Amino acid sequence: xxxxxxxxxxxxxxxxxxxxxxxxxxxxxxxxxxxxxxxxxxxxxxxxxxxxxxxxxxxxxxxxxxxxxxxxxxxxxxxxxxxxxxxxxxxxxxxxxxxxxxxxxxxxxxxxxxxxxxxxxxxxxxxxxxxxxxxxxxxxxxxxxxxxxxxxxxxxxxxxxxxxxxxxxxxxxxxxxxxxxxxxxxxxxxxxxxxxxxxxxxxxxxxxxxxxxxxxxxxxxxxxxxxxxxxxxxxxxxxxxxxxxxxxxxxxxxxxxxxxxxxxxxxxxxxxxxxxxxxxxxxxxxxxxxxxxxxxxxxxxxxxxxxxxxxxxxxxxxxxxxxxxxxxxxxxxxxxxxxxxxxxxxxxxxxxxxxxxxxxxxxxxxxxxxxxxxxxxxxxxxxxxxxxxxxxxxxxxxxxxxxxxxxxxxxxxxxxxxxxxxxxxxxxxxxxxxxxxxxxxxxxxxxxxxxxxxxxxxxxxxxxxxxxxxxxxxxxxxxxxxxxxxxxxxxxxxxxxxxxxxxxxxxxxxxxxxxxxxxxxxxxxxxxxxxxxxxxxxxxxxxxxxxxxxxxxxxxxxxxxxxxxxxxxxxxxxxxxxxxxxxxxxxxxxxxxxxxxxxxxxxxxxxxxxxxxxxxxxxxxxxxxxxxxxxxxxxxxxxxxxxxxxxxxxxxxxxxxxxxxxxxxxxxxxxxxxxxxxxxxxxxxxxxxxxxxxxxxxxxxxxxxxxxxxxxx
Numbered sequence: 182x183x184x185x186x187x188x189x190x191x192x193x194x195x196x197x198x199x200x201x202x203x204x205x206x207x208x209x210x211x212x213x214x215x216x217x218x219x220x221x222x223x224x225x226x227x228x229x230x231x232x233x234x235x236x237x238x239x240x241x242x243x244x245x246x247x248x249x250x251x252x253x254x255x256x257x258x259x260x261x262x263x264x265x266x267x268x269x270x271x272x273x274x275x276x277x278x279x280x281x282x283x284x285x286x287x288x289x290x291x292x293x294x295x296x297x298x299x300x301x302x303x304x305x306x307x308x309x310x311x312x313x314x315x316x317x318x319x320x321x322x323x324x325x326x327x328x329x330x331x332x333x334x335x336x337x338x339x340x341x342x343x344x345x346x347x348x349x350x351x352x353x354x355x356x357x358x359x360x361x362x363x364x365x366x367x368x369x370x371x372x373x374x375x376x377x378x379x380x381x382x383x384x385x386x387x388x389x390x391x392x393x394x395x396x397x398x399x400x401x402x403x404x405x406x407x408x409x410x411x412x413x414x415x416x417x418x419x420x421x422x423x424x425x426x427x428x429x430x431x432x433x434x435x436x437x438x439x440x441x442x443x444x445x446x447x448x449x450x451x452x453x454x455x456x457x458x459x460x461x462x463x464x465x466x467x468x469x470x471x472x473x474x475x476x477x478x479x480x481x482x483x484x485x486x487x488x489x490x491x492x493x494x495x496x497x498x499x500x501x502x503x504x505x506x507x508x509x510x511x512x513x514x515x516x517x518x519x520x521x522x523x524x525x526x527x528x529x530x531x532x533x534x535x536x537x538x539x540x541x542x543x544x545x546x547x548x549x550x551x552x553x554x555x556x557x558x559x560x561x562x563x564x565x566x567x568x569x570x571x572x573x574x575x576x577x578x579x580x581x582x583x584x585x586x587x588x589x590x591x592x593x594x595x596x597x598x599x600x601x602x603x604x605x606x607x608x609x610x611x612x613x614x615x616x617x618x619x620x621x622x623x624x625x626x627x628x629x630x631x632x633x634x635x636x637x638x639x640x641x642x643x644x645x646x647x648x649x650x651x652x653x654x655x656x657x658x659x660x661x662x663x664x665x666x667x668x669x670x671x672x673x674x675x676x677x678x679x680x681x682x683x684x685x686x687x688x689x690x691x692x693x694x695x696x697x698x699x700x701x702x703x704x705x706x707x708x709x710x711x712x713x714x715x716x717x718x719x720x721x722x723x724x725x726x727x728x729x730x731x732x733x734x735x736x737x738x739x740x741x742x743x744x745x746x747x748x749x750x751x752x753x754x755x756x757x758x759x760x761x762x763x764x765x766x767x768x769x770x771x772x773x774x775x776x777x778x779x780x781x782x783x784x785x786x787x788x789x790x791x792x793x794x795x796x797x798x799x800x801x802x803x804x805x806x807x808x809x810x811x812x813x814x815x816x817x818x819x820x821x822x823x824x825x826x827x828x829x830x831x832x833x834x835x836x837x838x839x840x841x842x843x844x845x846x847x848x849x850x851x852x853x854x855x856x857x858x859x860x861x862x863x864x865x866x867x868x869x870x871x872x873x874x875x876x877x878x879x880x881x882x883x884x885x886x887x888x889x890x891x892x893x894x
Contacts, residue, residue, distance in 0.1 A: 185416055186429075186441040188512055189448035191409070192455060195495040200241035202249040207237040209253040210260050217314065218307040219264045225271055226264065233505035236260050242496030243373075244489070247380045254318055255380055261311040262338070262369060268308055269342050270422060277350050279343065286339050292316060293332045295325070319379065326387040331375040337366035341751065345426045347822065353425065356811035358719055358762060360431045361404060362755070367426065368410070370403030377489040383482030389473060393698070394465040395483075397717065401458040402490045404716060406497055408451040412444055413507035435807065449793070450715065455494065457714040462487050464705075533792055535710050539781030543798065545865040546773040549806050552813060555851040558604035559597075562611045566596035570615045577669040579623050584630060589871050592861035595619050601852020602731060614734055616673045621696065621727045624666055628700045629780060633707050641704055645697045652690045654683065685742075692730040699725035703784050712783050712792045719762065722784065726768065728761035732849055743838055747831075752823040753842075759816045760846045764853040766809040770802065771863040779868050816850070 200206075211231060214220045220228045240256040247255070273282035292301050292312040299317050304310035320328050344363055348355065355363065365371055378384050389395050411418075411428035418424035428450075432443040466487070470480050502509050560566070571580075571587055579585050599614040606614065632641035644666065651659045651671040659675075662668035670693075678686050699721050706713055713721070723729070747753060769786035776782035786808075790801040820843055828836055861867040 184508060184511060185420065186444045188412060188508070189445050191448065191498060192452040193495055193498050194455070194459070195491045197242055197495040197499040198245035198492070200245045200247065200252055202252045203237055203241040205249050206241060206252045206256045207235070210237050210256045213253075213257050214260050214264070217311045219260065219311065223264075223268075223307060225267050231260070234263065235500070235504055236263060238503065239497070239500040242499045243493040244377075244380045245492055245496065251380055254315075255376055257311075258315055258319075258376060261308070261315060262372070264311065265308050265339070268306075273342075274346050274349060274422075277346070279346055279350065282343055282346055286343065289339055290336055293335060295328060295332065323379065324384060324387075326390070327375070327378060327384050330390065331372070334369075334372040334375050337751075338369045338372050341367035344751070345424070348425050349423065351822075353818070354434045355426070355431055356808065356815060357431055357435055358808065358812065359755070359759075359815055360426070360428060361716055362758065364407045364426065364428070365400065365403045366751070368403065368407040370406040371399055373406065373493060374399050374402060374490060377493055378486055381485045381489040383485045385483060385486055386475075386479060389469070389475070389483065392469060392473075393702070394461050394469045397461045397465075398458060398487060398490065400716075400720075401454045401461065402494065404454040405451055405458065405494055408447050408454065409498060409501065412447055412451075413501040413509060415440075415444070416508040417506065435811070436804075446794075453714045453793070454716060457717055458490070458494075460711075533712075533795070535712075537710060537712055537783065537788075537792065539710075539777075539783070540779075541777060543774055543778050546771055546775075546863060547799070547802060548770065549802065551767065551770065551806060551854070552810050553851065553854045554813060554817065555847040555854075557601050557851040557855040558848065559855075560600040560604050560606060560611050562606075562608040563596055563600040565608055566600065566611045566615045567591075567594070569612050570596055570619055573612075573616050573672075574619055574623075577620075577672060578665040579619070579669065581665075584626050585623060590619075592867055592871070593622065594856070594860040594862075595622060597860060598852055598856035601855050602849050603734075604848055604852075613673065613677055614731075616669075616676070617730065617734060620666075620669045620673055621730065623669070624697075625700065625725075625727075627666060628704065629707065629782065633704055636708055638701070638704055638708060641701055645694075645701060648697055649690065649694060652678075652686075652693065654686050654690065688733065689730070692727070692733060695724050696727040696730055703782075706783055710783075712789060715789055715793050718784065718786065718789045719765075722765045722786070723758065723761040725784065726761070726765050728764060729757075732757065732760070732846065743842060744835060747827065747835070747839070750827055752819050752827050755823075756816065756819050756843070756846060759812050759819065760850050762812045763809060763816070763850045766805055766812065767854055767857055769805060770809070771857045773798075773802075774865060775863055775868055779872055813850075816846075 211220075211228065214226075214231055215228070220226050220231050236259045237252075237256045240252060240259055244252060244255055269282065269285075272278070273285065288302075288305075289309060289312060292304070292309055293316055294301065299320075301313050301316075302309075304313050320331075323331070341363060345367055347353075385395055408428050415427055415429045418427050419430050424430075428447045429440065429443045432438070432446050433440055436443065436446070438446075466483070469475070470483075475483070501507050502512055571590060574580055574585070574590055575587070580587055580590065595618045596611065596615045599611055599618050603611060603614050628641060632638065632644075647663075647667065648670060651662065651667050652674045653659060656678075659671040662671055678689070681689070702721055703725055742748070743753070766786055773785055773787050776785045777788060786805050787798065787801045790796070790804050791798065794801070794804070796804075824839070824843070828839065831839065857863065
């Protein structure tokens with residue numbers, strides 16, 4: 182069979198280096214695999230297969246600086262993980278045995294004890310035996326936090342194999358957003374990042390591990406590793422193994438294009454993710470160290486970890502060029518470099534992301550016939566909420582600036598949105614939800630108008646840091662507000678949290694803080710004239726839009742909470758992300774003219790797609806609406822096929838809460854959809870009317886570093 186496509190020219194900015202202890206690791210891993218039953222007689226590998234795959238070469242390239250003992254340990258981990266992958270394929274994927282696969286994976290988790298007692302069950306197969314051996318050799322030198330993170334990555338790596346198996350059984354290919362998210366779990370690169378910490382001897386501190394820069398570095402690293410592997414492994418996975426979890430196949434199906442075109446698009450996304458890694462490492466780590474008061478020794482450890490991820494990226498590429506597992510035979514016989522190759526090798530397409538000219542005339546937003554499978558229901562208290570929001574915004578001072586006046590607020594019709602989000606809420610609850618919507622929408626307009634036009638990121642950061650003081654968790658009084666945003670937040674917080682349990686208050690405050698931090702990310706891109714990377718855009722857009730805040734308001738207030746284990750399960754997380762993306766993609770379609778032409782914004786999915794694919798508006802609109810349609814389909818797929826597996830062991834009350842949770846998400850999506858079609862915030866006539874206002878000073882923050890905080894067009 183002919184090779185399905187020509188491998189593209191890869192952007193690889195870091196030189197690969199080889200660990201001098203390669204031969205020792207080869208001999209050790211060969212002996213270890215034999216002793217654990219992974220080679221001769223396993224039915225999966227023969228020793229010749231192990232030698233041809235050459236995992237010691239992989240680890241010697243990806244961990245060039247560690248000593249021989251560490252290299253042997255890391256190599257054993259990779260022998261184990263690849264053996265697991267091939268063992269699961271032969272025993273469960275080829276047979277389609279979903280129940281057997283679940284039982285198999287449930288048992289493996291017992292070989293990763295978290296405490297000091299490392300007692301485990303008796304292994305029954307080479308996968309269990311290998312994990313038992315590796316766990317006791319690895320975790321005693323690591324902190325409890327590292328153990329927990331590494332165990333979670335290992336569980337994800339194993340358990341999400343069921344997602345792949347279920348898709349194979351149904352012949353289902355994931356949409357691009359779903360694929361990227363799930364590939365991080367089943368592909369194992371976050372697991373590899375944990376081993377990088379071990380190999381370089383420098384753990385990421387627990388207080389930094391969850392911050393945006395460290396999270397993005399790990400995710401961008403993971404996406405780069407996985408997309409590269411997809412290009413090299415397409416022939417084996419798709420052609421031989423019948424796999425459906427491959428990025429090239431995903432884009433083939435989603436874009437309706439040929440294999441070569443899909444491979445080139447995957448390579449462009451791979452380059453974009455590597456450049457996102459560089460942008461984060463160079464632009465966000467330094468400010469993070471200052472913000473958290475990181476001492477020089479800890480900072481050096483984090484930078485060693487970042488360098489370890491770079492080494493893994495370049496070393497993994499070299500191994501893919503050499504391993505017998507992959508399609509690499511024709512790489513050496515390449516044609517002479519032309520301009521397209523030079524552009525790809527240098528990653529020069531990134532320049533396009535920094536050359537966009539804002540405020541371009543684009544004309545009215547084109548609204549296609551968007552699908553909506555959920556029926557909207559509106560609260561009977563809508564009319565009263567419409568009256569009350571005008572009074573509340575007036576009291577808070579939101580109608581006394583260039584941003585909003587009463588006519589504009591009425592046009593926005595924010596209660597129409599909340600009436601769809603919370604159709605069964607009381608009159609008081611609808612008012613509260615509307616006030617939160619008004620505060621968030623006003624603030625979302627305020628930040629680019631005040632801080633964006635003045636280019637004052639320091640003042641914006643001060644404003645965000647002050648917000649937490651106006652959301653006290655213990656019921657203590659907030660400080661006197663200095664501006665309209667603080668006044669509105671203090672008021673709506675005090676109205677909301679009275680009946681809330683402490684954990685609900687914390688979650689609500691975290692949701693507000695997360696949203697506001699995302700606004701700072703948007704401002705940073707605005708100041709750099711940087712159109713964001715597509716993956717970073719999708720993930721940050723959920724936060725900037727306040728999806729978590731508006732989704733969780735009702736259940737947080739009433740304390741109707743799913744058990745933590747259920748809330749953190751893969752299907753529930755995917756369901757929330759899918760719903761959030763439906764809302765943001767709908768908004769991107771409707772707000773294209775508003776954001777591009779009238780506001781000079783860069784954070785619109787259609788614009789991101791236009792620049793990534795270098796295509797026109799209609800083509801980008803088609804891609805975005807196709808993605809919206811596929812995310813809606815994924816929502817229904819999760820409810821119909823993945824949640825029943827989660828529900829199998831739930832009691833009746835928890836199942837009822839889960840049903841209410843799912844209904845709430847349906848209401849949320851339907852309400853957002855209905856509001857965009859029926860408010861006067863996005864159509865051209867309304868935009869022209871709203872932007873005909875006299876320029877005058879906006880009430881903004883005062884104090885050191887805030888003098889430039891005013892609006893001007």
